Amino acid sequence: MDHLDQLYIDGAWVTPAARADASRLPVIDPATEEAFCTITLGGTEDVDRAVRAARAAFPAFAALPQAERTALLAAILAEYEKRLGDLAEAMSREMGAPLAFAREGQAGIGAAHLRQMLKTLETYAFSHQRRGTLVVREPVGVVGMITPWNWPMNQIVCKAAPAIATGCTIVLKPSEISPLSGLIFAEIMDAAGVPRGVFNLVSGDGPGVGDALSRHPQVDMISFTGSTRAGILVAQAAAPTVKRVSQELGGKSANILLPDADFETAVAKGVIGCFGNSGQSCNAPTRMFVPEDRHDEVLRIAAEVAKAIRTGDPRDPATELGPVVSAAQYEKIQRLIEAGIAEGATLAAGGPGRPPGLDKGYYIRPTVFGRVAPEMTIAREEVFGPVLSVISYRDEEEAIERANATEYGLAAYVQSGDLEHARRVASRMRAGTVYINYPAWDPAAPFGGFKRSGNGREYADFALDDFTEIKGVVGWAA
Numbered sequence: 371m372d373h374l375d376q377l378y379i380d381g382a383w384v385t386p387a388a389r390a391d392a393s394r395l396p397v398i399d400p401a402t403e404e405a406f407c408t409i410t411l412g413g414t415e416d417v418d419r420a421v422r423a424a425r426a427a428f429p430a431f432a433a434l435p436q437a438e439r440t441a442l443l444a445a446i447l448a449e450y451e452k453r454l455g456d457l458a459e460a461m462s463r464e465m466g467a468p469l470a471f472a473r474e475g476q477a478g479i480g481a482a483h484l485r486q487m488l489k490t491l492e493t494y495a496f497s498h499q500r501r502g503t504l505v506v507r508e509p510v511g512v513v514g515m516i517t518p519w520n521w522p523m524n525q526i527v528c529k530a531a532p533a534i535a536t537g538c539t540i541v542l543k544p545s546e547i548s549p550l551s552g553l554i555f556a557e558i559m560d561a562a563g564v565p566r567g568v569f570n571l572v573s574g575d576g577p578g579v580g581d582a583l584s585r586h587p588q589v590d591m592i593s594f595t596g597s598t599r600a601g602i603l604v605a606q607a608a609a610p611t612v613k614r615v616s617q618e619l620g621g622k623s624a625n626i627l628l629p630d631a632d633f634e635t636a637v638a639k640g641v642i643g644c645f646g647n648s649g650q651s652c653n654a655p656t657r658m659f660v661p662e663d664r665h666d667e668v669l670r671i672a673a674e675v676a677k678a679i680r681t682g683d684p685r686d687p688a689t690e691l692g693p694v695v696s697a698a699q700y701e702k703i704q705r706l707i708e709a710g711i712a713e714g715a716t717l718a719a720g721g722p723g724r725p726p727g728l729d730k731g732y733y734i735r736p737t738v739f740g741r742v743a744p745e746m747t748i749a750r751e752e753v754f755g756p757v758l759s760v761i762s763y764r765d766e767e768e769a770i771e772r773a774n775a776t777e778y779g780l781a782a783y784v785q786s787g788d789l790e791h792a793r794r795v796a797s798r799m800r801a802g803t804v805y806i807n808y809p810a811w812d813p814a815a816p817f818g819g820f821k822r823s824g825n826g827r828e829y830a831d832f833a834l835d836d837f838t839e840i841k842g843v844v845g846w847a848a
Contacts, residue, residue: 375410377573378556380423381566387415395546395575400466400693400732401684409549412572417541417582420570424512424539425588427567432509432537440491443534445562447484450527453558454481457523460550465519466648466692466732468684475647480523480555483829486813487531490830496838504846507838509537510614511590514583516576516604517552518596519545519695520650520754525595525618526555528817530569532833541570541589543579547695576600584608591616591837597752598778598822616826616836618652618818620752621780624773625655626795628766628786633664636785637671639808641758643783645679645736648694649703649756652823653781653803657742657749659769662762669718669740669760676719676736676758682728693732694755700732703755707737710748715759716740744772752778766795774800779820781805802827 376383386393393413396405431439457480458473467476497506513533517525526544533540544552556571572579580600584592584607591614594604598619608615625643627636643655660668684692694700707722720737734755742749742759749759763769773782782801786792789806796804802819818827826836 373553373557374407377412377416377420378553378560378569378571379416379420380570381560381564384419386410386412387419388413397464397549398696399463400695403697403730403732406463407550409546409553409573411546411578412574413578414582416572416574417579417586420541420572421512421514421583421586421588423567423570424541427565428509428512428539431539431565431568434537436491436496439535439537440488442562442564443484443488443491443531446534446558446564447481447488449558449562450481450484453554454478456554457551460554461522461548462684462692464548464550465522465695466684468686468689468692470687471647472684476521477523479521480527482813483524483527483531486830487535487833490814490834491535494831494834499847502845502847504843506841506843507536507834508841510837510839511538512588513538513540513591513593513837514586514589515540515542516580516583516592516594516596517542517544519548520647520652522548522551523555526552528828528833529593530555530559532837534564534568536834536837538591538837539568541572541583543572543574543583546573546575549573576603580604581607585611587611589613593826593836594618601824617824618826618828619780619822619824620778621652621654621819621823622657622750622752622776622778623653623655623781623783623801624657624659624776624799625783626659626769626773626785627661627664627668628769628784628791628795629661629664630787630791631785632787633668634671637668638675640783640785641672641675641738643808644758645676645691645756648692648734650694650699650754652752655781655783656753656758657773658758658760659763659773660760662764665740665760665762669716669738672738672758672760673718676738679736681725681733681736691736691756694734695732697732699754700734703734703753703757706748706751706753706755707757710739710742710746710757710759713743713746713748715742715746715748720757744775750776770795770798774798777822780818780823783808
């Protein structure tokens with residue numbers, strides 16, 4: 371990594387405007403709790419430089435024939451695939467992902483988004499005629515992108531790919547907690563021949579860079595992924611300039627196991643789904659709703675699965691669960707586990723502290739709570755760690771009502787041996803994506819939330835819609 375002290379602005383690696391010790395930030399390896407490198411943070415002046423470069427590049431890039439932007443995406447994909455190993459290594463170090471998962475899951479998902487975007491462009495209509503009016507989709511303009519630490523490449527690429535495809539120009543602020551993968555992505559964009567000013571990267575934190583980007587009058591859209599709390603601040607900062615704000619925020623996803631489900635399979639897959647990425651996924655199925663008369667059976671299965679998970683060094687091939695990303699995240703999860711115990715939930719697996727044999731690193735014991743009441747803290751707040759709450763229900767109506775009784779609405783899950791039954795329940799879930807019987811991930815499905823989980827949609831043609839403005843040319847045809 372050659373660019374830890376630099377930003378990528380107007381097609382070149384540049385020095386931040388303010389070089390001082392205060393602008394340097396250590397990057398912590400969560401497996402060791404030690405810094406393994408430092409990055410230099412940008413600031414307001416750097417944001418302004420990047421936005422001005424993006425603004426200057428926008429007219430020519432927006433005017434490119436669609437075929438040329440599609441060819442550019444293909445070149446980005448080719449360069450991305452060359453760097454899969456580098457991306458995996460970076461994400462394993464900066465966020466603690468087990469190395470195999472970092473390559474196949476964390477890095478691989480970015481390539482999948484690029485492939486899906488190329489496929490989507492084969493049929494996407496940027497214009498159509500309605501009677502005598504031509505309806506055109508045009509690029510929204512300069513897009514500020516603020517991305518999170520938990521799925522770095524997923525969230526960078528699922529924003530950057532539609533932006534390039536539609537002719538938008540980009541200023542990216544990757545998370546300062548997992549910044550290396552973002553710097554590698556900038557190297558990929560440079561190697562792919564992205565025109566000057568079309569893609570810019572400014573490393574930094576929320577107050578120093580994110581706020582300036584959200585407020586900037588020459589930014590036409592902010593695409594933000596992160597916590598609901600931070601999303602509110604971004605929306606408030608963006609409001610005076612009336613820019614478009616698209617947000618993918620927090621979640622507290624319900625997983626309803628209907629009485630006709632295969633419980634051995636449904637419970638085991640639900641636990642694994644909740645604990646994947648060390649529980650640090652906004653759409654994780656963290657609330658498992660089960661029939662009252664099956665609760666104890668479910669708790670036994672869930673505890674057995676949790677206890678069998680191998681937690682440890684991300685570089686060990688046998689590791690299934692790495693650490694969580696930071697000391698702050700570790701301490702938050704510990705507080706919530708303690709709250710679950712204090713409020714009377716049944717601790718069936720895991721609990722406070724590190725797993726046995728791990729005395730250093732931000733490792734969480736895979737934790738399962740039973741007899742969780744809907745009003746308990748662990749049933750309401752997003753834990754963002756490997757903690758599952760098992761909640762019982764008396765009948766289907768109560769299951770649906772309790773599942774929907776949350777301020778969030780990002781995802782929901784339904785398990786049933788009867789597909790029609792599952793479909794009926796899915797139609798009543800107030801969530802942006804509902805998953806029936808643990809399907810394969812679909813990069814063409816819309817992704818985004820209801821309620822305080824955000825607005826707008828990402829992935830495939832839904833992202834193309836979000837990154838375009840609609841123009842009507844009336845009188846186009848006589």
